[in-house]
Amino acid sequence: MEKSVEDVLKRNQLSITESRKKILGLFLSHNGALAHGDIERNAGDKFDRVTVYRTLQTFVEKGIVHTIPTADNSVRYALCKDSCSEGHHRDHHIHFVCSNCRNTFCLDDIATPDIRLPKGYSAEKVEVVVEGICSDCK
Amino acid sequence: MEKSVEDVLKRNQLSITESRKKILGLFLSHNGALAHGDIERNAGDKFDRVTVYRTLQTFVEKGIVHTIPTADNSVRYALCKDSCSEGHHRDHHIHFVCSNCRNTFCLDDIATPDIRLPKGYSAEKVEVVVEGICSDCK
DNA sequence: GTAACTGCAAAATATTTGCATCCTT
């Protein structure tokens, strides 16, 4: 696991630092999306708030994580699958927000549906967010 | 038009005030989603920033407008169709963000697709955001 | 007249930037 974290960083030409290892580790072990606050809470004793911002921004730029659209104001991040690379993010999976535990998951195996748009519109990217009850809470 | 604005407010048991008329008027005439900043820019000379916040919050509570999920941080609001009522918001339409002009529309005639979720998950609400080129920009 | 709404001030929160120092390579 430690190994895997460093692999990901190396593969993305990022230097191996404490904060990156810790934050990436959180994503790998958490199986769900994390908000900035979640990360601060779990790693915040060690790192400056600003470092968390900058680390997340770096990860997004490198395609290691992606942001998840939410209707409320919150910003959440989740790991990208391997098929995402810098500048070529594949957004063809859907997101699930549990209205009970509030956890957010990427359902990587569920493809986004085809949408028939009105004349004149063309789609480049489709984001789907499903809200409901997750398998742990039901 | 003026008439229609007041109708909507009355129907929702809201008193008719300058700021509500103005802000609701912006939504009715704009045919797209508005961010807080858009509203401030168009009506901001007249109203306090706080009033805009409170007015939008009131409109959301009454089901007059709804928020649109976005992957970036921005919060956008759009008019709800008549079928939305307080506490019973119908979210069965999709949202379209133009990657060129950045305008955001509700495509009310396009129903959200059925999503086949993994075992144990149940859906309550489905949000779909399509990014692409709108008919004006193509 | 009363309850609701607004504006102003200020607090609380969230995010960004500059710069000196420290760490990774």
Added chain:
DNA sequence: AAGGATGCAAATATTTTGCAGTTAC
């Protein structure tokens, strides 16, 4: 050693709250 990353301080931006004055009904 050099470039990048971090921490700290501070500047900005965003959102919320309290309260007194004003407006709608």
